[in-house]
Every structure is written in structure tokens, then in C-alpha cells.
Amino acid sequence: GENVEQHPSTLSVQEGDSAVIKCTYSDSASNYFPWYKQELGKRPQLIIDIRSNVGEKKDQRIAVTLNKTAKHFSLHITETQPEDSAVYFCAATDSWGKFQFGAGTQVVVTP
Amino acid sequence: GAVVSQHPSWVICKSGTSVKIECRSLDFQATTMFWYRQFPKQSLMLMATSNEGSKATYEQGVEKDKFLINHASLTLSTLTVTSAHPEDSSFYICSAPWGGLSSYNSPLHFGNGTRLTVT
Numbered sequence: 001g002e003n004v005e006q007h008p009s010t011l012s013v014q015e016g017d018s019a020v021i022k023c024t025y026s027d028s029a030s031n032y033f034p035w036y037k038q039e040l041g042k043r044p045q046l047i048i049d050i051r052s053n054v055g056e057k058k059d060q061r062i063a064v065t066l067n068k069t070a071k072h073f074s075l076h077i078t079e080t081q082p083e084d085s086a087v088y089f090c091a092a093t094d095s096w097g098k099f100q101f102g103a104g105t106q107v108v109v110t111p
Numbered sequence: 112g113a114v115v116s117q118h119p120s121w122v123i124c125k126s127g128t129s130v131k132i133e134c135r136s137l138d139f140q141a142t143t144m145f146w147y148r149q150f151p152k153q154s155l156m157l158m159a160t161s162n163e164g165s166k167a168t169y170e171q172g173v174e175k176d177k178f179l180i181n182h183a184s185l186t187l188s189t190l191t192v193t194s195a196h197p198e199d200s201s202f203y204i205c206s207a208p209w210g211g212l213s214s215y216n217s218p219l220h221f222g223n224g225t226r227l228t229v230t
């Protein structure tokens with residue numbers, strides 16, 4: 001089955017700096033890769049996603065890149081703000097359409 | 112606004128009792144819903160896939176007789192934690208593929224989650 005690894009587990013950045021989170025996956029058949037943001041005690045919220053026919057996607061300060069050959073994808077947050085502080089999860093769908101989530105990255109943006 | 116509604120948002124129960132959690136898709140029909148469990152500071156672990164009109168499929172290690180899933184209609188799935196014990200205390204979250212589409216290539220929308228505490 002699909003195995004998704006996510007790094008780093010924690011990430012502290014100064015406000016205004018960039019944050020990068022990386023994920024790798026194992027199932028070459030996976031073709032959909034979403035990123036979720038979860039604030040404490042709340043539901044995960046989709047922030048951006050990418051499909052395998054695209055190498056990069058950007059939405060304002062957030063971007064995701066995908067390298068299908070290497071089976072890795074990354075989340076980039078530029079000009080970080082305190083409200084970006086949360087746990088971020090990457091995910092990949094396996095051959096059965098089930099989502100496998102990474103372990104999560106706790107992002108702390110300090111003013 | 113929320114596209115998946117989950118109730119209750121929190122529940123405290125005594126050991127040995129059962130708890131039912133409801134998950135509803137709003138404004139769309141969901142033939143498939145997913146139930147996740149999340150322990151503090153951990154990732155979302157898939158427990159089971161709820162299928163409308165057929166039996167749920169459970170992930171390895173999840174006891175189907177303990178976590179009963181019923182998907183009686185195209186907009187409602189329920190998870191019942193039977194004979195709950197303190198180790199079942201966790202955050203349970205349901206989800207459905209956006210617009211009722213196949214989950215293979217579309218986002219999951221999550222309910223607000225249910226914080227279960229078993230005393």
C-alpha cells in the first residue's frame with residue numbers, strides 16, 4: 001500500500017520568511033496530492049492540491065511542486081504570517097482511492 | 112461553509128457504554144465516507160471506509176465489531192464505538208469526497224470531528 005513520509009516534524013520560522021515541507025510517497029499509481037492545514041482541535045482544511053499531470057501549482061503565498069519521477073512533493077509558504085502557524089499534512093491517494101496522510105509538520109511562525 | 116456535518120462535537124462517556132457519532136454530507140450525496148482517528152499530536156489514521164448500501168471495509172487492526180459503521184443513506188454515515196474503554200479516547204473525524212465524486216482524484220472534506228473521552 002501507499003506510504004507517505006513527511007519532513008520536518010516541526011518547523012520554526014520568522015515572520016516573513018519562507019517555509020518548506022517535503023513529502024515522499026511510495027505508490028507510483030498515486031495521482032492526487034492534497035495538502036491540509038489543521039489548527040488545534042479543528043478539522044483539517046484543504047489549502048492546495050496538485051494532480052500528477054501538473055508539476056507546480058501556486059495560490060497566492062502557497063505553492064506545491066510535484067516530482068513524479070522521484071515520488072516527492074513539497075509545500076512552499078512564502079512571506080509567512082503568524083496565522084500560518086498550524087499543523088500541515090500532506091497526503092496521497094493509493095490505488096484504492098484512499099488517502100494516506102503524512103505524519104504532519106508543526107509550523108510555528110514567530111513575530 | 113461546512114460541507115460535511117459531524118455530531119456530536121464532543122462526548123464524555125463511561126467505560127463499557129456505547130457512543131454513536133453521525134456524519135452527514137450537506138448538499139451532495141456521498142456513496143463513500145471515510146472515518147479517521149487522530150490521537151494527540153499524531154496524524155490522521157484511516158479506520159474504515161463506509162459504503163452506502165454495503166458493508167464497511169476496515170483497515171488492518173481495526174476491530175469491526177467494536178467500531179460499527181452504518182451508511183444507511185446517501186447523506187448519512189454513523190460510527191458507533193461499542194463498549195468503549197479509556198484507550199478509545201481520541202478525536203474521530205469523518206470525511207467525504209468533494210461533491211460525492213470518487214476519492215481517487217478529488218479533495219476530501221472533513222467533518223468538525225468528535226472528541227471522545229471515556230472515563
